[in-house]
Amino acid sequence: MSDPAHAPHAAEPGLLSRLVAWLKRIPTGWFASILTGIFLAVAAAFGGLAPVAEAAVAPVAAGEARVGDQLSVSVERAVLFDSFPEAGAYAEDGERVLALLVTVENRWTQPLLSSQGAVEQALRLDGVSEDVDDAEPASIARLDDATFGPWLQPGVPAELVVSWVVPESSVRAGEPIDVVIREATLEVGQRLTSDERWTNSRPAATVELTVTAGGDSGGTE
Template structure:
């Protein structure tokens, strides 16, 4: 007997996450050069040379170069396109695909933070080409846990995903990820407790999109079960 539709769907989404991981095992190295150049500039400025003040605005970072803020330390690694990624909690409509940003996040606060909540990672990262559009979902990269809580001091590799029109982005296209610094507010009078909010652009990371599903072989488990009465010559 063939597998049930539910088992085939689970197998398909699991395979899709494996494609995502396999395409991401290439560790970016060009940011080492950026760090070296930055160290040189700091040392030079200490001796009075090249002490030109930087223009105000977001700091441009290379892929794989960390941004250390008050709330998170974020390392944006890469951007991918997929046909679907329901295992990450995003549902695409006909004519849509999934744009995903792979990053590592470490909660630098003293309390757990809900990654997908307002004031969490969902408002700390955005796509410049998708203004005002929060991610559809956030999932752990290792086990696909959807909308995880981020524990203090524990780095987590995550997939931050959006459902986008199928022709909105293409393989090889450059996009800019914006990292936002958020402010911790303590309530008083009417409100109480503490919360993060008021995101302000602090850094940008330019990425080249990798279409993970481009040229992918069809899922062999997605087809109809073979007819057991068709004989060994069926399908040849």
């Protein structure tokens, strides 16, 4: 006869059934999060996830359109001014205004505000100075009527002046500069929201331009 003192410990009555009931109450999304956490922890232990290849950044010629899902952008010219208040860009002592002439078409189905998440995020300078590279433009204006931060209607091309205030010594007329065209991804709201917005702008193309000299602060050449 076996000794009761050495008998295996029996499971607490009802423990298994309570555990099963608790698991059934957990939302399935929690399981996905738990599995994701386990996967990342294991991946980190073995050197992390494999790097994702960066999308190629293609060179385009001046005046050539880069067509994306949100915008079609062609960068025509780069002009250097002492100041350019008519376009909304004001240079102080030791500064100048570098203005790009661009043609932009809204390829989406809804109007886009150029100064909020559209052209503002689509263009960057590269190789000018640390303070200016990858910075948002100081101003965006229509070429025909000087409207600041204009709306872009679907399917209607617009000529814009996109300007940065740059250090005076950072760029001179006759020198080349690179302009980076970035493309955004449409994000669709889920669960509590159903809005759509363009986010996560990434470099898609580069344009090399030769800077030309503008006129005085009045912007005439």
